[in-house]
Amino acid sequence: MKIAKTWHLFAPNVWAPVEVCAVTVYLDAADAETPVGSLRAAVDESLPERAELFPAPIAPELPGPACLVELLGQVALTLQAIARGPAGRFLLARAAADDAGSTLVIEARDPVLIVDCLEAAAAMLETLQVGGRPAAEAIRASLVERADDVCLGPSTMLIVDAAAARGIPWRRLGDLSLVQFGHGRRQRRIWTAETDRTPAIAEAISRDKQLTRQLLAAAGVPVPRGMLAASAAEAWRAAEAVGLPVVVKPLHGNHGRGVFLELTDRAGVEQAYAEAVAESRPGAAVVVEEHIPGIEHRLLVVGERMVACARGEHLHVSGDGRRTITALIDAQLNNDPRRGRTETLPNKTIETDPGVRAELARQGLGPDSIPAAGRRVLVKRIGSHGPDVTDLVHPEIARIAVRAARTLGLDIAGIDLVATDITLPAGPQAARICEVNAGPQLLIHAQPSAGPPRPVGAEIAAMLFAAGETGRIPVAAFLGCREADLPAMLASRLEDAGLTAAVTGPAGKWVAGQRCSTADHATPAAARDALVAPDIDLLVCALDWQSIAAAGLPMDRIDLLVLGPLPERTAAAAGATVEAVVRLLVAAVPASGMIVCDATPAWAADHARRGLADVVDAAALPGAGDLAARLAAVVAPFPAIPRRADAILR
Incomplete structure (x- = not known):
């Protein structure tokens, strides 16, 4: 078993609404002959949490290689849950039809930690396949320590959640x-x-x-009451001046290190001074204060x-x-x-x-x-x-x-x-x-x-x-746009209306009216990075479907989606089709948003019946000015964004 490639996908993506890690796994002949049922039982002896997280048996309709790949994913997700919860359960395993390698997609709490968990899971399975016993406790401890190093801390996650x-x-x-x-x-x-x-x-x-x-x-x-002391003798004099008992602690410090409480005699104060100095910055004094x-x-x-x-x-x-x-x-x-x-x-x-x-x-x-x-x-x-x-x-x-x-x-x-x-x-x-x-x-x-x-x-x-505030700004996204300059033209109209935009697309990147790059920026990563700019009111991004398939969407909400002509027959990219990418984009448009299509799609009527976003034929919006006006209507619910329809329509 060999993990050949891993890549991280933003949320949402063509696989799941959560961030995932996609994996290419190569299996050898010995792997194909491994009885997965007995291997799973051996896993559960070393890692009983797997059965708690995945109580159902592996789907019997999966071919043998896919069963082994799914077991790899289950072990990796179990190790991830042990290292840093809460547990993730999304898992998809697909056996390879040729020598391209099997595909595994699993939920990722952290892009670095999940790769370590995958490698540890593969090593555990290989050990068990040859009748060995993996050092499960050492693996657990190592991954917990790794999570402390690479994951967001618990205080941060309380705010994030x-x-x-x-x-x-x-x-x-x-x-x-x-x-x-x-x-x-x-x-x-x-x-x-x-x-x-x-x-x-x-x-x-x-x-x-x-x-x-x-x-x-x-x-x-x-x-x-308190005083500073720069020597053990000064610490005792300070204690006498403040009045016993006293507390001695570093001038700079945290987590209670080097803090000594209720000291009542000279020996205790002077010893505490020496310990407090060791916990403080070089050359810093020590605080002596009343207890x-x-x-x-x-x-x-x-x-x-x-x-x-x-x-x-x-x-x-x-x-x-x-x-x-x-x-x-x-x-x-x-x-x-x-x-x-x-x-x-x-x-x-x-x-x-x-x-x-x-x-x-x-x-x-x-x-x-x-x-x-x-x-x-x-x-x-x-x-x-x-x-x-x-x-x-x-x-x-x-x-x-x-x-x-x-x-x-x-x-x-x-x-x-x-x-x-x-x-x-x-x-x-x-x-x-x-x-x-x-x-x-x-x-x-x-x-x-x-x-x-x-x-x-x-x-x-x-x-x-x-x-009621979410910190969001309006987002206009283009897919399959005929005119490469249309996103920039739209942004220019919006700038004229008093809106500061960021633009990313095949022709480059613009932020607040300044062209930052002429390189291709039609990727989710480029659009996601543009949202970091602290002075923009909205984002206009042109994306290509292959990059969305490989990386996921750069945001979970799109207010104006423009779908241009897309290839009818094309090979899958990163395991996903262009139709799956379109479905992902459409699902990201809220009911208050708008979808502009090159031709009215077959799903438009059902979309309208379900009270979802309006679907408009692009023929009714021939230019950037018309799109800008539509976008201005879409962003109207956003407070504190200037809206000058007259300037947009000029």
């Missing part, structure tokens, strides 16, 4: 966590939990704990509202007189299904790091100590965020959190506030804000240990786009 549920189009820009929602002038962008309106200044302030504390104090937001009694809470502020609050938890283990503290941590804390090394889990694996060792030392213990049966040992203070307590937050505390975010200038912020009782006002209990975080983790609010999950992704999507 919420936006997609509202019909807001999105795409990943590059291979990091930059995502564009909407198109052209109406687009918005995020990077994890930061937006295109998160000021760089605000983000930089939040990384400096001392500057953050100073600004909050100046604005009247309650914060602990605030109570429980740390993480409050999420989005815009002008506190939308979620998770209560922190101290982590303990209970001794049994037999196992070391390290073993107890693994057995009693790291077995939590919400905890692990992958970024898809809200809480991280507890390691015996300097903070844990310092906490144990205060109790006269170490990682290798064996506590007596029943002894409760504190391992880490605020080692995780657990239950949701959003509904319990006192309005005054919520207002303080919002003021803290506004003081720094953040539109999305994670506020760490220590309070004895989150249900009471901040003043009487001396509650204090200890940190303000830009780009906060969202998963702790979506997956609390108790209480309702909070729709934090939907809250951020609502801040980006008002109710």
Whole structure:
């Protein structure tokens, strides 16, 4: 079995409404003789999740080679679901009629990850075919780690999924966590939990704990007293000035690394200083501040509202007189299904790091100590965020959190506030804000240990786009156009009417009236890239059917579709026919849109009966001006786009 070629298709495409990976697979003689039933049983011993994801038997009408190719797809999709959910189930297998290779099309959560899953699946099947046993656990762990490297992170996906549920189009820009929602002038962008309106200044302030504390104090937001220290001796003097007990933490840092709480003596402060320096930037000072009694809470502020609050938890283990503290941590804390090394889990694996060792030392213990049966040992203070307590937050505390975010200038912020009782006002209990975080983790609010999950992704999507807005701009698409310059002529008429257009087609690429290229741009990738331009009101793209068959559509909605004469007899491209491409394009036109055809198609009457988009004969629209007028009518429902019909018709 050999995976000869893979290629990614945008959504929608001729195969499915979701993004897919198409694969060419070559099978050898041994593959053709493989009994698929027994091979499938062997797969399920190593990968029982396959049977859960695909409980039905492989279709008996498929020829032997197609059965094996389908099993390859099932294993790959199962591995993809393990590495990064949710599970994808679309799968199509076609056996080769000649030496061209079999075709496999499967749903792809990520174009890089799915190829790794396919290669791992092929290796597993080859091992099983010769009677071996694949290293399934190692394969799982490797793919989970790979998904953390190449896939969008869970906080980003919470926002993406919420936006997609509202019909807001999105795409990943590059291979990091930059995502564009909407198109052209109406687009918005995020990077994890930061937006295109998160000021760089605000983000930089939040990384400096001392500057953050100073600004909050100046604005009247309650914060602990604190000082900077550039040496261990200075740290102790600062502790004496602030008043014991104290907290020592890096000036720059995150995820609680290098933070030491409730220090009461010089030795502890000086040791904490050394550890905090190691976690900070070279040459940076360390923050020494008063210890605030109570429980740390993480409050999420989005815009002008506190939308979620998770209560922190101290982590303990209970001794049994037999196992070391390290073993107890693994057995009693790291077995939590919400905890692990992958970024898809809200809480991280507890390691015996300097903070844990310092906490144990205060109790006269170490990682290798064996506590007596029943002894409760504190391992880490605020080692995780657990239950949701959003509904319990006192309005005054919520207002303080919002003021803290506004003081720094953040539109999305994670506020760490220590309070004895989150249900009471901040003043009487001396509650204090200890940190303000830009780009906060969202998963702790979506997956609390108790209480309702909070729709934090939907809250951020609502801040980006008002109710009813989708960030879309009008799109006019041409297929089989006789006049190569017609799209550019149409765009010129629209420019005259005050609309800024991007144009892609065989004659080149234009954006905002400027010709960017004379090379052929009649491809989905070129049209998709044009939608990144931040100053366009609409897109006009000419496409060739072969490129659509191979790559899918560059957008999921077309407002004006112009179908010119197409070849009647032609070989399939990327396994799809020109008729399949036309069906795909027509399905992308909403009822409010319009389809212009070179001749009235046979399906036009049925289209009208079903209340779908209007179908117009091209003979009634001889020129670019007429098309522009029609397009102006189509885009009329789009708010905030200038419409000057008189200028278009001139």
